[in-house]
Amino acid sequence: MRPAFYISDGTAITSEVFGHALLSLFPMEFEHHTISFVETVAKAEEAKAKINAISKRSGEKPLVFHTFVNPEIRAIIDSCDAIIYNFLEHFVSPLEKELNVQAKPKAHRTHSIHENSYDYRIDAVNYALANDDGSNVTNYADADIILVGVSRSGKTPTSLYLALQYGIKAANYPFTDDDMDELKLPNFLKQHKKKIFGLTIDPERLMDIRDNRRANSKYSSARQCRMELREVEKLYKKEKIPFINSTKFSVEEITAKILAETGLRRHKY
Amino acid sequence: MRPAFYISDGTAITSEVFGHALLSLFPMEFEHHTISFVETVAKAEEAKAKINAISKRSGEKPLVFHTFVNPEIRAIIDSCDAIIYNFLEHFVSPLEKELNVQAKPKAHRTHSIHENSYDYRIDAVNYALANDDGSNVTNYADADIILVGVSRSGKTPTSLYLALQYGIKAANYPFTDDDMDELKLPNFLKQHKKKIFGLTIDPERLMDIRDNRRANSKYSSARQCRMELREVEKLYKKEKIPFINSTKFSVEEITAKILAETGLRRHKY
Structure with a gap:
C-alpha cells in the first residue's frame, strides 16, 4: 500500500x-x-x-x-x-x-482553542448529556433543537455531534411503546414545537440495530418496529414536524441535512 | 463583510x-x-x-x-x-x-455512511455514554482507552470526540474528593493500566469551570482544586501514567495529542 x-x-x-x-x-x-x-x-x-x-x-x-x-x-x-x-x-x-489583504499566517489557528467556540461547545455537550433520551423534559426552553424519534433512530449521536462540532444545544426525546396507543405530542414538546425535528429509519435497519441490543425481544420484532415507525411518521405528518430518514446517512450527513433544513446558527465554523 | x-x-x-x-x-x-x-x-x-x-x-x-x-x-x-x-x-x-491511476470521482464519498465506519462509531458513542464518569467500572476490558482526571478536566467531551470522530471506545473515570486522602489506582483501573491516560488542568481554569456549576462551593474553591490537581498529578507521575494539561487546548487538540502519544488505531480516517 x-x-x-x-x-x-x-x-x-x-x-x-x-x-x-x-x-x-x-x-x-x-x-x-x-x-x-x-x-x-x-x-x-x-x-x-x-x-x-x-x-x-x-x-x-x-x-x-x-x-x-x-x-x-x-x-x-x-x-x-x-x-x-x-x-x-x-x-x-x-x-x-x-x-487585497496580505495573509498573516499564524500557527495552527483552526481546530484550536483560539477559535473562541470552546465554552459554547462544552456547554452544549453538557446540555446534550443532561437532556438525552427524554431524561429532562423541563429544560427545553434552553434547547436550540429537540430531536424526536423512536428508540435507536439516531437521536443521541446526532445530538452529540451538533454539540461537539457546532456548539448547538440539542435535546432528544424518544417516543416509546407506551406512547403508541394514541401518539400525540406531549405538552412539554408542544410548547416548543418550532424546535422539534424528527428522525425516522427503515424498519429493517431498526430491527437489526435493536436486535444487537436485545436479541429476539418484542422491542426488536418486525411487528413492533413497523408499528412504532408508522405511528411516529403519522405524527410528523399530522403535526407538520420536519423529519428525515437516517437509514442511509452518516451522523455528519444527518447533521448537515438538519442544519440545511432548519437554518440553525452554528457557534463554530 | x-x-x-x-x-x-x-x-x-x-x-x-x-x-x-x-x-x-x-x-x-x-x-x-x-x-x-x-x-x-x-x-x-x-x-x-x-x-x-x-x-x-x-x-x-x-x-x-x-x-x-x-x-x-x-x-x-x-x-x-x-x-x-x-x-x-x-x-x-x-x-x-x-x-498512475485515473481518479474515479464518485459523489460525496467522504463524510458519508459509505465509509464503513458507521457501526464502529455508533458503538463507540454508546460505549462512551455507558462508561462515562465512572458509571461502570466493570467494562474496562472493552475500552480502547480509559481517561482519568479530576471532575471537569475535560474527560467527557474528549471521550465523546474519540468515539464520534474515530470510533475509539473511551471510558472515563473521575478521581473525586473521597479518593484524595490516599490517592492510588483502584484495582479495576490497575488491571487495565496500559489503557489509562490522564488529563489535568490549571487550577485557575478548573476553579472557573467549577464555579459556573456550583458557585462558592468547596468543590470550586481554590484550596480544593489545587489539592485535587496536586494529588492527581502526583499519582500520574508515581504510576507513570501519560497525561496532558487540557487548559489551553480544544477537544480536537487534546484528542490529537492523545492519538499521537498512544498510537491508538482509528476506525475512521
Whole structure:
C-alpha cells in the first residue's frame, strides 16, 4: 500500500480532510499516517526521518499532505524523500490579490482553542448529556433543537455531534411503546414545537440495530418496529414536524441535512 | 463583510475545512454560508441564484469554495457571479500522474455512511455514554482507552470526540474528593493500566469551570482544586501514567495529542 502522511503544526485535521478528500477519488488503498503538532524544527526533522524511513521501507515515495506556513519547517518537510502536496500555497496568493489583504499566517489557528467556540461547545455537550433520551423534559426552553424519534433512530449521536462540532444545544426525546396507543405530542414538546425535528429509519435497519441490543425481544420484532415507525411518521405528518430518514446517512450527513433544513446558527465554523 | 460560500454535493464539510483553513489566514471577518447536498442540476441552479443574489446585495463577489466533481454541476457553480476556488482541480491530475491511476470521482464519498465506519462509531458513542464518569467500572476490558482526571478536566467531551470522530471506545473515570486522602489506582483501573491516560488542568481554569456549576462551593474553591490537581498529578507521575494539561487546548487538540502519544488505531480516517 502506498503510504500517505498528513502533517501539520496543529491537530493535522485540515491536512487529513484535504488528503482524504483527494485520495478517496482513487480506487486504491493507502497506508495512513498522521503526524500532528510539528511545531519546531526539531520535530520537523523527526517527521522527516520517519517519512524517509517509510519511503525506504516501502520502496515507494510517500504522499505527504501538509499545511505548513512557517518557511523553516516547510523547507524541511519539502526536502523529504516524498511527493509533497501543500494545499495552501495554490490558493493563498490568488486570495491575497482578490481580498487585497496580505495573509498573516499564524500557527495552527483552526481546530484550536483560539477559535473562541470552546465554552459554547462544552456547554452544549453538557446540555446534550443532561437532556438525552427524554431524561429532562423541563429544560427545553434552553434547547436550540429537540430531536424526536423512536428508540435507536439516531437521536443521541446526532445530538452529540451538533454539540461537539457546532456548539448547538440539542435535546432528544424518544417516543416509546407506551406512547403508541394514541401518539400525540406531549405538552412539554408542544410548547416548543418550532424546535422539534424528527428522525425516522427503515424498519429493517431498526430491527437489526435493536436486535444487537436485545436479541429476539418484542422491542426488536418486525411487528413492533413497523408499528412504532408508522405511528411516529403519522405524527410528523399530522403535526407538520420536519423529519428525515437516517437509514442511509452518516451522523455528519444527518447533521448537515438538519442544519440545511432548519437554518440553525452554528457557534463554530 | 465579504460573503464566503462552502458548497458540495455532500455535507460540505470538506469545503468548509478547506475554505476555513484559507480564510483564517486573513485578518478579516467573513459572512459564512454553507450549501450542502447540491446533488442535481436543479439544486445547483438554486445555489447559483442564491450566490448571485448575495453578490448583488453585498456589492462584492462572494468567495465560493467547492469540491464538485460532476462536470455539469461544476459548470453551473463556476458560472456564478463569484470568485471560485475548487481545491480538487489543482491536485487531481498531479496525483493521477504520480499514482498512475485515473481518479474515479464518485459523489460525496467522504463524510458519508459509505465509509464503513458507521457501526464502529455508533458503538463507540454508546460505549462512551455507558462508561462515562465512572458509571461502570466493570467494562474496562472493552475500552480502547480509559481517561482519568479530576471532575471537569475535560474527560467527557474528549471521550465523546474519540468515539464520534474515530470510533475509539473511551471510558472515563473521575478521581473525586473521597479518593484524595490516599490517592492510588483502584484495582479495576490497575488491571487495565496500559489503557489509562490522564488529563489535568490549571487550577485557575478548573476553579472557573467549577464555579459556573456550583458557585462558592468547596468543590470550586481554590484550596480544593489545587489539592485535587496536586494529588492527581502526583499519582500520574508515581504510576507513570501519560497525561496532558487540557487548559489551553480544544477537544480536537487534546484528542490529537492523545492519538499521537498512544498510537491508538482509528476506525475512521
